[in-house]
Amino acid sequence: MDWNTVDTLKFEDILYHQAEGIARITINRPEVHNAFRPETVRELIDAFHHAHHDPGVGVIILTGAGGRAFCSGGDQRVRGEEGYRDGGGTQHLNVLDLQRQIRTLPKPVVAMVAGWCIGGGHVLHLVCDLTIAADNARFGQTGPKVGSFDAGYGAGLLARTIGLKKAKEIWFLCRQYDARAALEMGLVNTVVPLEELEEETLQWCRDMLALSPMALRLIKAGFNADIDGLTGIQELAGNATGLFYQTPEGQEGRNAFLEKRPPDFRRFPRRP
Numbered sequence: 001m002d003w004n005t006v007d008t009l010k011f012e013d014i015l016y017h018q019a020e021g022i023a024r025i026t027i028n029r030p031e032v033h034n035a036f037r038p039e040t041v042r043e044l045i046d047a048f049h050h051a052h053h054d055p056g057v058g059v060i061i062l063t064g065a066g067g068r069a070f071c072s073g074g075d076q077r078v079r080g081e082e083g084y085r086d087g088g089g090t091q092h093l094n095v096l097d098l099q100r101q102i103r104t105l106p107k108p109v110v111a112m113v114a115g116w117c118i119g120g121g122h123v124l125h126l127v128c129d130l131t132i133a134a135d136n137a138r139f140g141q142t143g144p145k146v147g148s149f150d151a152g153y154g155a156g157l158l159a160r161t162i163g164l165k166k167a168k169e170i171w172f173l174c175r176q177y178d179a180r181a182a183l184e185m186g187l188v189n190t191v192v193p194l195e196e197l198e199e200e201t202l203q204w205c206r207d208m209l210a211l212s213p214m215a216l217r218l219i220k221a222g223f224n225a226d227i228d229g230l231t232g233i234q235e236l237a238g239n240a241t242g243l244f245y246q247t248p249e250g251q252e253g254r255n256a257f258l259e260k261r262p263p264d265f266r267r268f269p270r271r272p
C-alpha cells in the first residue's frame with residue numbers, strides 16, 4: 001500500500017497516513033514502547049477527529065511504530081501526583097477522552113498490534129472495534145503494579161469481552177499473555193506472522209469498506225448502546241435522528257417552520 005500523508009496535519013508524537021479509504025494512525029515513540037504522554041493523546045484525539053470527519057475515510061487503523069510495541073500505556077516519566085504532566089505542567093488523564101472518542105466514532109476502528117500492548121495501551125486496543133495481532137504481541141495490565149488502574153472501560157470492557165473471571169485474573173495478577181492466549185480468550189480477532197500484520201489488517205479493512213457504511217455505523221452504535229447506558233442510547237438514537245432528517249416527513253417539520261405555516265404530517269403513513 002502506498003500511504004499518503006495529509007499536509008494540514010502536523011504532529012510530533014504520532015503519524016497520520018491515508019490510502020484507499022483507510023486512515024492509519026501510528027503512535028511514534030518507539031524508544032518508550034510507544035507510551036503516551038498528554039501531548040501524544042492530544043494529537044491522537046486530533047487525528048481521530050480528522051478521520052471521523054473525513055468522508056474519504058471509512059475505516060481507521062490504530063497502531064504503534066517499530067514492530068516491538070503497540071503501546072505501553074501512560075509515560076511513567078511524566079506521571080505527576082495528579083495525572084500525566086504536559087509540557088505546561090498541567091496534569092491530565094486525557095486518555096479517557098480518547099477511549100470514549102474511539103468507542104463512539106461511527107466508523108470501525110482496528111487495532112493493529114505488534115509487540116507490547118500493556119497498561120493503558122492495552123485499554124486502547126480494547127476500545128477499538130477489532131484487533132489484529134502479530135505473533136510477537138504480548139498483552140497485559142500493569143496498573144496494580146505501578147500504582148494505577150482503569151476501572152472504567154479498562155476493567156468493564158475487558159470483562160464484557162473475555163468474561164469476568166479472566167478479566168479479574170488479568171487485572172489482579174498483572175501477568176502477560178502471548179498472542180495465542182489472547183486469541184483463545186477472545187481478546188483479539190486473529191493472529192498472523194509479524195511480517196503479514198499490515199497486509200492482513202488491510203484486508204480486513206478492505207472487506208469492511210466493501211460493506212454498507214450506514215449498516216456498520218448502526219451496528220457499532222447498537223453494540224455500544226447495549227452497555228453504555230444513556231450515552232449509548234444517545235449515540236444510537238442520534239443515528240435515527242440523522243436518518244429521519246433525510247426523509248420528507250422530517251423535512252416537512254423544518255419546511256413548515258421556515259415557511260411560517262403549521263406542519264402537515266397527514267400524508268405520512270402511520271406504519272404498522
Ligand code: 2NE
Binds near residue numbers: 072077093116121
Ligand atoms: C512493556 C514492558 C513490559 C517491556 O519490557 P522490556 O523489558 O521489553 O522493555 P523495557 O526495557 O522495560 O522498556 C524499553 C524502554 O521503554 C521505557 C523503559 O523505561 C525503557 O527505557 P530505557 O530504560 O531504555 O530508557 N518504557 C517502557 N514503557 C514505558 C512507560 N509506560 N513509560 C515510560 N517509559 C517506558 C515494560 O517496559 C513495562 O512494563 N513498561 C511499563 C508499562 C506500564 O506500567 N505502563 C503504565 C500503566 S498505567 C496506564 O497506562 C494508565 C492507566 O492505568 C490509567 C490511565 C492512564 C494510563
